[in-house]
Amino acid sequence: MHGRRGQGQALSQAAPEPGEEMLRIGGLEVEFRAGPARTTALRGVDLTLRAGTVLGVAGESGCGKTTSALAAMGLLPRSAVARGSIRYRGTELLALPEKELRRYRGRHLAMIFQETTTALNPVIRVGDQLMMAARAHGRGGQAEARERVLAALADVRLADSERVMSSYPHELSGGMCQRVVIAMAVSCGSRVLFADEPTTALDVSVQEEILELLRGLVTRRRLAMMMISHDLAVLADVCDDIAVMYRGEIVEYGPAGTVLASPAHPYTRALLDCLPTLRGRRGTLPELPSAPDDAGASGGCRFRARCGWAIDACQEPPALSPVLPGQPRLSRCWRSTDVLGLMAAGESAGGQPGDAAVTSDHGNFDR
Amino acid sequence: MTRIILRRLATSIPTVFVSTILVFALRYLLPGGPVEAMLGGGTGQYTASQIAALEARLGLNAPVPVQYWHWLTGVLHGNLGTSYYSQQPVSTVIAPRVIPSLELIVGALIVSTVIGGGLGMLAAVKRGRPTGRAIQLTSGLGLSIPDFWLAAVAAGVLGLTWNVFPAVGFTPISQSLGGNIDTLTLPVLVLSVVTGSFLARHVSSAMASALDSPYIRTAWAMGLPPRKIYLNCALRNAVAPVITFIPLAFTALVGGTVLVENIFAIPGLGTEIVSSVSNEDYPIVQAIVLLVGVLVAVLNLLADVSLALFDPRIRNAISE
Amino acid sequence: MPSRSSGRSGAGLAAGVGGAVLAQEVAEDATLAAEAAHLDGRGTGARRFGLVPRIGLVMFLFILLASLLAPILPIDNPLQQTLSLRNAGPSLHHLLGTDLVGRDVFSRVIYGCRSAFEGVGIGVLSMLVLGVPWGLAAGFSGTAVDEALMRIADAMLSFPPLILAIGVVSALGSSITHAMVTVGVISAPGLARLLRSATLPLRGAEFVLIAQSLGVSRWRTAVRHVLPNAMAPAVVQTVAAASYFLIVEAALSFLGLGVPPPSPSWGADMATAYLNFTGDPAATIVPGLAITIGAWSISAVGDGLRDVLVRA
Numbered sequence: 001m002h003g004r005r006g007q008g009q010a011l012s013q014a015a016p017e018p019g020e021e022m023l024r025i026g027g028l029e030v031e032f033r034a035g036p037a038r039t040t041a042l043r044g045v046d047l048t049l050r051a052g053t054v055l056g057v058a059g060e061s062g063c064g065k066t067t068s069a070l071a072a073m074g075l076l077p078r079s080a081v082a083r084g085s086i087r088y089r090g091t092e093l094l095a096l097p098e099k100e101l102r103r104y105r106g107r108h109l110a111m112i113f114q115e116t117t118t119a120l121n122p123v124i125r126v127g128d129q130l131m132m133a134a135r136a137h138g139r140g141g142q143a144e145a146r147e148r149v150l151a152a153l154a155d156v157r158l159a160d161s162e163r164v165m166s167s168y169p170h171e172l173s174g175g176m177c178q179r180v181v182i183a184m185a186v187s188c189g190s191r192v193l194f195a196d197e198p199t200t201a202l203d204v205s206v207q208e209e210i211l212e213l214l215r216g217l218v219t220r221r222r223l224a225m226m227m228i229s230h231d232l233a234v235l236a237d238v239c240d241d242i243a244v245m246y247r248g249e250i251v252e253y254g255p256a257g258t259v260l261a262s263p264a265h266p267y268t269r270a271l272l273d274c275l276p277t278l279r280g281r282r283g284t285l286p287e288l289p290s291a292p293d294d295a296g297a298s299g300g301c302r303f304r305a306r307c308g309w310a311i312d313a314c315q316e317p318p319a320l321s322p323v324l325p326g327q328p329r330l331s332r333c334w335r336s337t338d339v340l341g342l343m344a345a346g347e348s349a350g351g352q353p354g355d356a357a358v359t360s361d362h363g364n365f366d367r
Numbered sequence: 368m369t370r371i372i373l374r375r376l377a378t379s380i381p382t383v384f385v386s387t388i389l390v391f392a393l394r395y396l397l398p399g400g401p402v403e404a405m406l407g408g409g410t411g412q413y414t415a416s417q418i419a420a421l422e423a424r425l426g427l428n429a430p431v432p433v434q435y436w437h438w439l440t441g442v443l444h445g446n447l448g449t450s451y452y453s454q455q456p457v458s459t460v461i462a463p464r465v466i467p468s469l470e471l472i473v474g475a476l477i478v479s480t481v482i483g484g485g486l487g488m489l490a491a492v493k494r495g496r497p498t499g500r501a502i503q504l505t506s507g508l509g510l511s512i513p514d515f516w517l518a519a520v521a522a523g524v525l526g527l528t529w530n531v532f533p534a535v536g537f538t539p540i541s542q543s544l545g546g547n548i549d550t551l552t553l554p555v556l557v558l559s560v561v562t563g564s565f566l567a568r569h570v571s572s573a574m575a576s577a578l579d580s581p582y583i584r585t586a587w588a589m590g591l592p593p594r595k596i597y598l599n600c601a602l603r604n605a606v607a608p609v610i611t612f613i614p615l616a617f618t619a620l621v622g623g624t625v626l627v628e629n630i631f632a633i634p635g636l637g638t639e640i641v642s643s644v645s646n647e648d649y650p651i652v653q654a655i656v657l658l659v660g661v662l663v664a665v666l667n668l669l670a671d672v673s674l675a676l677f678d679p680r681i682r683n684a685i686s687e
Numbered sequence: 688m689p690s691r692s693s694g695r696s697g698a699g700l701a702a703g704v705g706g707a708v709l710a711q712e713v714a715e716d717a718t719l720a721a722e723a724a725h726l727d728g729r730g731t732g733a734r735r736f737g738l739v740p741r742i743g744l745v746m747f748l749f750i751l752l753a754s755l756l757a758p759i760l761p762i763d764n765p766l767q768q769t770l771s772l773r774n775a776g777p778s779l780h781h782l783l784g785t786d787l788v789g790r791d792v793f794s795r796v797i798y799g800c801r802s803a804f805e806g807v808g809i810g811v812l813s814m815l816v817l818g819v820p821w822g823l824a825a826g827f828s829g830t831a832v833d834e835a836l837m838r839i840a841d842a843m844l845s846f847p848p849l850i851l852a853i854g855v856v857s858a859l860g861s862s863i864t865h866a867m868v869t870v871g872v873i874s875a876p877g878l879a880r881l882l883r884s885a886t887l888p889l890r891g892a893e894f895v896l897i898a899q900s901l902g903v904s905r906w907r908t909a910v911r912h913v914l915p916n917a918m919a920p921a922v923v924q925t926v927a928a929a930s931y932f933l934i935v936e937a938a939l940s941f942l943g944l945g946v947p948p949p950s951p952s953w954g955a956d957m958a959t960a961y962l963n964f965t966g967d968p969a970a971t972i973v974p975g976l977a978i979t980i981g982a983w984s985i986s987a988v989g990d991g992l993r994d995v996l997v998r999a
Contacts, residue, residue: 113588132599389846527964640853
């Protein structure tokens with residue numbers, strides 16, 4: 001296979017090694033401007049995506065989790081300004097002009113969103129849309145593109161591809177549409193996939209299927225995936241590592257199983273506490289107090305106002321630092337060991353990375 | 368396919384009927400009653416018994432629905448009554464006037480569709496940027512200007528004062544194509560301003576919301592080239608507003624044509640209807656109103672059917 | 688490059704004479720756009736009565752004031768003919784010149800505000816008197832009545848309003864009342880349709896059922912309970928229609944089918960002045976400008992009201 005032109009293509013033809021670093025986001029800052037008003041969406045975020053693994057990004061609405069993906073894809077609105085570094089296999093994406101960046105979209109980096117049926121053009125047949133995307137990235141002709149599309153449809157377990165191809169989006173279910181979009185990304189040859197709340201709009205049973213499908217694709221095709229969700233249950237199933245974000249910063253990072261079983265940051269703990277468990281004691285669900293205005297933040301830890309663990313020291317903003325020496329776990333909290341300790345002191349944390357835990361049962365922890 | 372047409376016909380035909388009923392009912396508004404409409408004005412010259420005899424002869428003693436039926440069948444046979452100003456059959460008076468008006472309306476439709484549609488798409492693609500804003504501003508202006516004022520100013524300045532285009536008069540095609548275009552340019556342009564601005568807004572908002580929709584975002588995310596995105600994906604969504612636009616524009620243009628014809632002295636249905644009103648030549652007025660009503664209903668039907676054929680979602684919804 | 692659009696799609700309304708239907712379409716469009724903008728999270732900005740609508744309101748009040756104060760202003764009698772000064776250009780005494788029988792154009796423009804208001808008022812009243820019960824009845828009654836009423840509405844809506852107005856005026860004779868009642872009646876179906884679609888979902892609403900079970904008559908229920916909920920879009924539409932009425936009245940007068948001479952009327956004055964365009968262009972342009980500003984100011988106020996009242 002020969003690249004059409006441009007060294008960007010030739011560079012990335014090689015299939016990645018398992019665990020190879022595919023996307024490295026370093027010190028990413030994003031600001032939205034609306035006239036004189038400025039909103040900071042991301043304040044220095046570092047994330048790495050590796051082939052064959054899934055990184056989960058969790059947090060509530062507005063924490064900036066989608067923004068980092070959009071920044072990598074170059075899909076931020078014109079009112080946004082991004083600084084920092086986003087390297088795809090060595091190439092600095094933020095330095096590329098739009099025309100160059102476009103060549104990476106689909107072919108190397110792809111993104112799927114929450115919308116399912118509406119993610120596809122309602123007046124064009126599904127098959128035609130798939131072909132359009134495939135042909136935009138192919139070197140071969142019609143026939144070769146069709147091969148890729150059919151292979152991708154098989155990969156996403158959509159049987160009866162003929163029928164699917166000749167249908168219109170509104171004739172397919174939400175789950176099928178999401179599979180089609182995933183197939184589109186796959187048929188373009190993407191290596192890095194951003195999935196922004198891909199299952200939120202789907203029934204619980206269909207959610208499971210799609211998550212399983214994604215996990216399988218990641219393994220088989222050595223994709224590097226970032227899965228964004230506010231739903232920790234979803235992330236627990238699928239992710240190898242997890243980054244928890246709050247107000248534009250990463251507040252905790254580590255292997256998914258460990259983080260969810262024994263969180264080292266009060267926010268993560270609070271999120272987990274909000275999830276009902278099948279086992280464990282009954283009682284009222286704890287609530288996170290509502291968020292005060294960010295404008296009032298006058299230095300110090302951003303979570304301070306809602307944190308049950310806050311102490312005087314929290315007036316100094318903590319840095320993202322290792323929780324325990326030797327472990328690949330980071331937390332942005334002065335009291336991370338305390339938070340961690342409470343968990344360990346309580347009923348044992350179970351959970352190995354990749355443990356297919358029942359979604360409503362988290363690390364067996366009780367308080 | 369035929370099912371769609373039939374279903375649309377089923378809903379449109381009653382509408383056409385109601386239009387004809389409305390027109391028919393207008394004659395009852397005349398001070399002298401329908402007799403006045405059927406005779407020349409001035410029933411005062413007849414005695415009461417003469418009027419009664421006339422009523423009997425003209426079939427005005429029959430119940431109203433029967434009168435309506437007689438009138439309707441007459442119309443369908445081309446009998447639109449007799450002008451009492453000229454004593455000619457109405458159809459003969461009106462016929463030669465249809466072409467100039469049609470030229471104006473069709474010309475304005477074409478110009479406003481092409482220019483308005485084009486500008487609308489440009490405004491959508493460049494939304495938020497200077498070009499887009501400029502188009503929004505001018506179309507807003509275009510919508511707010513009364514067309515007869517624009518016509519008067521254009522005719523006065525460009526025609527009477529600077530003599531760029533003729534301000535009055537009309538040269539039929541049979542006489543000279545160049546002259547025809549010359550006399551029609553200014554009126555057509557003036558007419559197109561309002562409808563063109565409207566279409567520009569409509570298309571721009573349809574296409575802008577299409578461009579902001581999730582499936583276009585998917586197209587961007589999958590790296591499709593912008594040209595393909597704009598043309599293939601978004602454009603298809605701009606077609607629907609244009610189809611619905613045409614009957615609406617026709618309706619608006621008819622009103623505008625009346626004024627423009629009067630200002631530019633074009634011998635079409637517009638000037639005819641106004642002079643007929645001053646002459647109290649009621650049959651002509653009624654005939655023109657009827658003609659317009661039916662045309663609009665037909666256009667609406669055509670637009671409905673085209674829309675149904677075009678959008679697969681509607682097609683599916685209908686064939687259930 | 689995907690980005691959020693900031694342009695609004697409906698600042699003006701179709702002022703073309705056939706524009707009732709267009710005006711309604713644009714108003715509906717703009718309502719949807721405003722709702723979409725609100726859902727987008729731009730709600731806080733859209734909540735206020737914006738700058739442009741404020742300007743419109745000021746202009747409208749100015750015109751209103753002019754029409755009320757006209758008799759006491761130090762301007763000429765608009766009916767007074769000074770035959771020695773026919774078709775005179777602008778001068779110190781006659782700021783905009785005189786018309787073909789020597790009347791002062793400037794004072795006729797000022798007095799013209801009155802007939803403009805009169806026309807708009809009659810039109811709006813007719814539209815409300817017919818449209819409101821029509822819409823409520825259609826929305827509230829059963830399917831057969833609803834169907835029939837809506838068929839008639841569709842038929843009327845598809846008619847070019849000006850043509851229908853001409854038809855009626857030709858039968859009844861030209862007077863501002865005839866003309867504007869006709870136009871109001873023609874616009875009523877538009878309002879009826881709006882009210883009907885606002886009423887329909889409320890038909891089975893709880894508070895309606897409760898009221899009815901307590902013995903309140905259907906009519907009272909409609910007026911007291913349903914109408915307030917449907918008011919916002921109805922108000923916006925009525926204001927939009929008012930803007931259109933101003934123009935239609937002017938157009939009909941322009942054609943000689945509205946306000947009979949010698950009463951001052953912007954439309955009629957434009958027509959007479961046009962005959963002498965080269966001699967005194969101001970006499971044609973200024974009344975037309977007054978019409979444009981009048982119509983625009985009303986529609987700007989309507990836009991502002993829509994932003995404030997109509998919400999997702």
